[in-house]
Amino acid sequence: MSGLKLFHTTKGGVIEVAPRLAEAEADVQGLVEAHMETLLGVRFLASEYGTGSVHGGRIDSLGLDENGSPVIVEYKRGVDAGVINQGLFYLSWLMDHRAEFEHLVRDQLGATAASQVLWSGPRLICIAGDFTRYDAHAVSEHRRSIDLVRYRFFGSDLIGLETVASVSGAIRVTRRSRRKAVARAAAAVQGASMVELADTVDEALLGLGDGVNRVEHKQYRAYQRLRNFACLCPPQRSKVLVYLKVDPKDVDLVPGFTRNVTGLGHHGTGDLEVQLRTPRDVERAQDLFRASYAAG
Missing domain, CATH: 3.40.1350.10 (Trna Endonuclease; Chain: A, domain 1)
Incomplete structure (x- = not known):
């Protein structure tokens, strides 16, 4: 400043x-x-x-x-x-x-x-x-x-x-870990399990920039700068849910991929729900991840 x-x-x-x-x-x-x-x-x-x-x-x-x-x-x-x-x-x-x-x-x-x-x-x-x-x-x-x-x-x-x-007292993100995140995200394959997909999302969020802290909560993982900018829920059978601090009104919502959850109860914080089923979905969500990180 x-x-x-x-x-x-x-x-x-x-x-x-x-x-x-x-x-x-x-x-x-x-x-x-x-x-x-x-x-x-x-x-x-x-x-x-x-x-x-x-x-x-x-x-x-x-x-x-x-x-x-x-x-x-x-x-x-x-x-x-x-x-x-x-x-x-x-x-x-x-x-x-x-x-x-x-x-x-x-x-x-x-x-x-x-x-x-x-x-x-x-x-x-x-x-x-x-x-x-x-x-x-x-x-x-x-x-x-x-x-x-x-x-x-x-x-x-x-x-x-x-x-x-x-x-963060929980995890410290370095340049080396960000390079590792990019490498692992690139290595993800179409047949990856939801657990592996969640790991890919985790590394993508941690790799957005300096000063990203990850907080382990019972119902979700929060990713924060000064405030939360993303929350990753435990993987479900067929998808991984991420909640972002992006105004859903500023997003062209795509059924089955993005959803406005303003006023709806859910774990974590954020009004934009992103549904991820494949590594390609993670790539599609990168711009949303970056927008939420910038707002955090």
């Missing part, structure tokens, strides 16, 4: 909208908390949550993401070398106080959400004016799920969020 330029178009030409930092950290926190599900794909639970007299701290924001993973969000107005360590400190506290967190979820979101909290991948999202290359390196060395997100305000009513670094 440091190189991003935003312009307002008028009949007389274009006017650059200069980026700026918030006047105070609380301005960023208040905006994100008010629209957390839209901006981060996280349901808001609590603000300035106290960790008790022993720890003597307050977590900026607590939330629950689309897959049921606990989320801690820490904010800094500008650059702060301590934001990652501070967040990791709170993340350790959270893992030691699971029952307390689940009680909070029950109070805010209900018993069903509380019973489905996914403790295998708690997340830390750090939102700041900027990060250093040392911050990005530090994140890569941790085994926790951490997202570094840079913000900028534009004018009086625009905000931009850019993921600077993203690491």
Whole structure:
């Protein structure tokens, strides 16, 4: 975002909208908390949550993401070398106080959400004016799920969020693994089983670009950048289902291949269902995969 330029178009030409930092950290926190599900794909639970007299701290924001993973969000107005360590400190506290967190979820979101909290991948999202290359390196060395997100305000009513670094505690995707994904997808044959087809889809989604994290859920696999962009369900007897964050209204729906599931109950997140039966279907779906990845 440091190189991003935003312009307002008028009949007389274009006017650059200069980026700026918030006047105070609380301005960023208040905006994100008010629209957390839209901006981060996280349901808001609590603000300035106290960790008790022993720890003597307050977590900026607590939330629950689309897959049921606990989320801690820490904010800094500008650059702060301590934001990652501070967040990791709170993340350790959270893992030691699971029952307390689940009680909070029950109070805010209900018993069903509380019973489905996914403790295998708690997340830390750090939102700041900027990060250093040392911050990005530090994140890569941790085994926790951490997202570094840079913000900028534009004018009086625009905000931009850019993921600077993203690491999942569950799986780390490298260039080598992406090359392997492409090779295996190319080697798939017409007679491949649905399990093999699901593996091909898995590798295609992981190979879309940097910063793709895979989260194992009981009913599906979620693929996320900052938010979920795809969910892969366990293979059925004759097809594999993938749900994408693509607006079905923007797609020429093909019966037996794509379906609008807006408002229909299903596992995972996304309003566009893609039905895959052969490796050729996976090739046909690549543009949809890329569009959903770009939106994530």
